[in-house]
Amino acid sequence: MRIKECNTWTADNSFLLEYKARIETGEIIVGQELWQELENLAEDFRNDRYFYNTDAARMRLGFMENCVRLTKSPYYNRPMRLMLWQKAWIEALYSFKMAETGRDRFKKTILLIARKNTKSETSSGLALAEFIVGNEGADICCSSNDDTQSSLVYDAIDTMRQLIDPDDLDTKRNQRFILNRATNTKIFKMSDRTRNKEGRNIDFAIVDETHEMKGNVIGKSIEQSQSLKESPKFINITTEGFVIDGYLDEELKKARAVISREDDGPAAERLLPWLYTQDSELEVWQGNRENRFWMKSNPTLGHIKKWEYLEEQVDAARKSKADRIFVLAKDFNIKQNGSAAWLGIEDYDYEAVYDLEDFRGCVCLGAVDLAETTDLNAAKILMMKPDDPKKYVYQHYFIPESKLTESDDKNAGAKYEEWARAGLLTVCEGNDVDLSIVADWFYRLYTEYGIKLWKCGYDQKFAREWISQMEFYGWQKANDDLVLILQNRATLSNAMKLCEADLKHRLVNYNRNPIDKWCLGNAGIEVDALGQCMAVKMETRKRIDGAVTLIILYEMYRRYRTEFKQIVERG
Numbered sequence: 001m002r003i004k005e006c007n008t009w010t011a012d013n014s015f016l017l018e019y020k021a022r023i024e025t026g027e028i029i030v031g032q033e034l035w036q037e038l039e040n041l042a043e044d045f046r047n048d049r050y051f052y053n054t055d056a057a058r059m060r061l062g063f064m065e066n067c068v069r070l071t072k073s074p075y076y077n078r079p080m081r082l083m084l085w086q087k088a089w090i091e092a093l094y095s096f097k098m099a100e101t102g103r104d105r106f107k108k109t110i111l112l113i114a115r116k117n118t119k120s121e122t123s124s125g126l127a128l129a130e131f132i133v134g135n136e137g138a139d140i141c142c143s144s145n146d147d148t149q150s151s152l153v154y155d156a157i158d159t160m161r162q163l164i165d166p167d168d169l170d171t172k173r174n175q176r177f178i179l180n181r182a183t184n185t186k187i188f189k190m191s192d193r194t195r196n197k198e199g200r201n202i203d204f205a206i207v208d209e210t211h212e213m214k215g216n217v218i219g220k221s222i223e224q225s226q227s228l229k230e231s232p233k234f235i236n237i238t239t240e241g242f243v244i245d246g247y248l249d250e251e252l253k254k255a256r257a258v259i260s261r262e263d264d265g266p267a268a269e270r271l272l273p274w275l276y277t278q279d280s281e282l283e284v285w286q287g288n289r290e291n292r293f294w295m296k297s298n299p300t301l302g303h304i305k306k307w308e309y310l311e312e313q314v315d316a317a318r319k320s321k322a323d324r325i326f327v328l329a330k331d332f333n334i335k336q337n338g339s340a341a342w343l344g345i346e347d348y349d350y351e352a353v354y355d356l357e358d359f360r361g362c363v364c365l366g367a368v369d370l371a372e373t374t375d376l377n378a379a380k381i382l383m384m385k386p387d388d389p390k391k392y393v394y395q396h397y398f399i400p401e402s403k404l405t406e407s408d409d410k411n412a413g414a415k416y417e418e419w420a421r422a423g424l425l426t427v428c429e430g431n432d433v434d435l436s437i438v439a440d441w442f443y444r445l446y447t448e449y450g451i452k453l454w455k456c457g458y459d460q461k462f463a464r465e466w467i468s469q470m471e472f473y474g475w476q477k478a479n480d481d482l483v484l485i486l487q488n489r490a491t492l493s494n495a496m497k498l499c500e501a502d503l504k505h506r507l508v509n510y511n512r513n514p515i516d517k518w519c520l521g522n523a524g525i526e527v528d529a530l531g532q533c534m535a536v537k538m539e540t541r542k543r544i545d546g547a548v549t550l551i552i553l554y555e556m557y558r559r560y561r562t563e564f565k566q567i568v569e570r571g
Contacts, residue, residue: 009045009052015061016041016095019088028084031296033275037259041092050096050105057094060129061087067132068125069163071156077163080125085299086118089274090126093233104231108223109272110255111237114297115330116305117276119237123206124156127187130204130233131157131171136183138203141222143190145212150189153208154178157187192218200225204233211241211248212529219247240333241529242325249335277333284314284332297333319504320497321525322533330531341538342496342525342547343503349517352509354392359383360449363567364394365560366442366456367485367553369545370435370463376515377433378549379441381453382557384568391502391557393510393550396441397425398433412522412541419515435462439469454567457485457556483559485552489532495555496525496533502554510550519546 011021020038022028030038044050061082068080082090089111096105113119127140134140142154158173165171172179178187190200192213202225207218219236226232238248255273257263276297278284287293294310295301301310310331317327321342328334364381371377377398382391397419403409404416404427419425426441428434445451453475458466467477475481485491502508503520510516522542527533535548557564 014052014054015084015087015091019084022084028299029292029295030299031275031277032279033256033259033273033277034296037273037275040259040261041096044096049099051099052095053097054091054095056104057091059133060094060126061090063129063133064125067164068128068160070121071124071159071163072121080121082122083300083303086122092274093272104233105270106272107226107232107270108234109236109274110251111235112252112255112275112277112333113237113239113299114276114305114333115239116309117298117300118304120153120156120208123208123235123237124153124160126235127153127157127204127206128160131161131178131180131185131187134185135203136185138183138185139201140185140187141190141200141202141205142187142208143205143218143222144208145192145210145218147189147191149209149212150191153206154187154189190218190221201228202226202232203229204235206235206237208237209241209529210236210238210251211246212243213247214243216247216250219251240329240335242329242336242527244337275333281328281332281334284328284334285318287314294332298331320500322493322497322500322527322531325525325527325533326531336527340525342523342535343500343520345521347500347503348508348520350506351512352506353511354509356394356449359392359394359451361451363452363454363564364445365553365556365564366453367549367556368438368456368458368463368466369549369552370438370458370461370466371433371545376519376543376545377435377438378519378545379438380546380549380553381442381445381451382553383451384565386569386571390507390509393508393516393553394445395424395510395513395516395546395549397515397546398428398438399425400428400431400433402431403427409541409543412539412543413518414543415514422514424513424515435465436469439466439473442470442475443473453481454564455481455483455556455560457483457552459487459552460484483556485555487534487548487552489526489528489530489534492534492551492555493532495558496535496551498558499551499554508550513546516546516550519544519548520550523547 009017011018020042023030045052064080065082069077070080093106093109094104098105111119131140142150144150158178161171161178170181176188202222205222222234236251241248254271255275258268258271258273276299278296283293289307298305301307313327313331317324325336325340329336362383364383366381369378380393380395382393384391399416416425420427442453467482470482522538523544524536524538525533526536535544535551537544
């Protein structure tokens with residue numbers, strides 16, 4: 001290996017080798033994927049294809065630590081002090097050179113790291129260093145899936161710039177870009193929505209949160225724009241996510257092929273994978289401050305990211321499926337499908353029954369999930385007793401007659417004829433359900449049991465006929481007797497989590513209704529990038545209408561619980 005200005009590289013003069021040495025002693029904990037890549041890089045010191053020169057890396061690291069100020073509370077305006085992992089990553093990215101040309105070996109790097117581990121702040125500081133001490137006339141791009149996400153890094157760079165040049169003497173920002181007056185280097189934003197992504201001439205790019213990208217439009221546009229550059233940099237910074245077979249999945253396949261040495265082609269040689277991952281999900285549940293397993297995906301843990309925070313997140317993940325999916329992806333970089341079974345069978349299949357006569361004359365909350373043709377129609381009420389935290393749920397279902405011969409539903413476990421004979425299900429003549437009879441059911445509860453419906457939640461789809469009949473009986477939409485509950489994540493996420501928690505603590509008594517049990521077992525949970533969840537079908541043929549109605553019912557309870565409990569206590 002050809003070496004410039006240094007005869008021997010050791011842990012004393014290389015941050016990369018120091019990082020590896022401190023991992024070997026057990027002082028620092030990393031996962032197997034990063035360790036294998038560090039081993040690969042250590043071997044490459046002896047490869048004649050490369051030489052190692054830290055001048056460019058040291059210049060940028062020096063600028064970051066001596067000039068860059070941090071942009072976020074509680075560290076706002078403090079000097080940037082880099083941890084060893086940051087120094088090792090940046091040094092490796094800039095210091096390996098191709099022996100034949102003297103140009104940088106690595107054109108591209110992927111930093112996979114859990115949330116709240118300074119990935120955006122670190123890359124913003126590096127971009128500002130590139131802006132000030134990098135090549136003259138360079139184009140620096142901040143990119144992501146959408147304009148808002150692109151702005152996070154771009155605005156952080158601009159804040160750092162203003163903290164060291166508050167009077168815009170050497171730099172300035174206009175509506176299109178940030179400009180270095182002396183070198184004519186520019187920083188600009190680009191997202192999937194940006195027009196004219198082609199034809200650019202990018203030297204240095206940061207692409208943030210690539211886990212949300214379904215395609216490679218942004219990535220390919222940037223790579224093509226760098227084709228004429230001698231030592232371009234493409235920095236992919238991200239956590240894991242929920243998009244299946246998206247851009248990040250493809251990039252991680254390439255990265256892992258590099259780590260395992262399965263791919264040693266020209267493109268693989270120019271890629272630096274830097275993956276902070278757990279070696280197993282078991283480490284999440286068994287991790288603590290003593291064994292420090294969580295540090296494998298959280299290298300700033302104990303310095304920036306707080307142990308208390310992560311302990312709280314893991315505790316929440318133990319109790320809620322939505323939190324579990326989100327925390328595993330975002331705090332531990334364990335890939336999640338975004339949808340999984342909502343409940344375990346033990347969460348809803350337990351002994352709990354009651355007699356509806358016990359609630360004669362009570363006040364209840366209601367909910368419906370309405371459909372005109374193929375789906376089940378479900379109606380439910382929620383009742384409570386004074387000084388009793390349990391929710392007592394009574395329900396009824398409605399299907400069109402044509403549904404009785406639906407083979408897909410039967411194959412999925414539906415027993416419509418049996419449920420109809422048991423009085424749990426009303427079969428309506430023809431190919432659709434007369435939704436007025438769903439309103440009749442609520443009125444019949446009043447006439448037969450004196451159970452008074454106080455407020456009822458519904459979704460706007462197919463609701464007109466039902467609303468008309470409900471208003472005929474005296475429940476008025478204008479008086480908020482009938483409450484619109486949109487079936488989306490923003491509306492139902494908290495209700496779904498509360499419902500799950502109550503089921504796990506056996507605070508829901510649904511009288512072991514077999515249709516409810518079937519729907520609860522069919523329900524999946526889908527979580528988005530914000531951690532919001534909603535119920536989804538795990539399979540198309542399986543019905544979840546009873547589970548959705550229960551969640552709508554819980555949203556009604558969540559909104560009106562204070563007043564409702566007062567009504568219950570008054571009897």
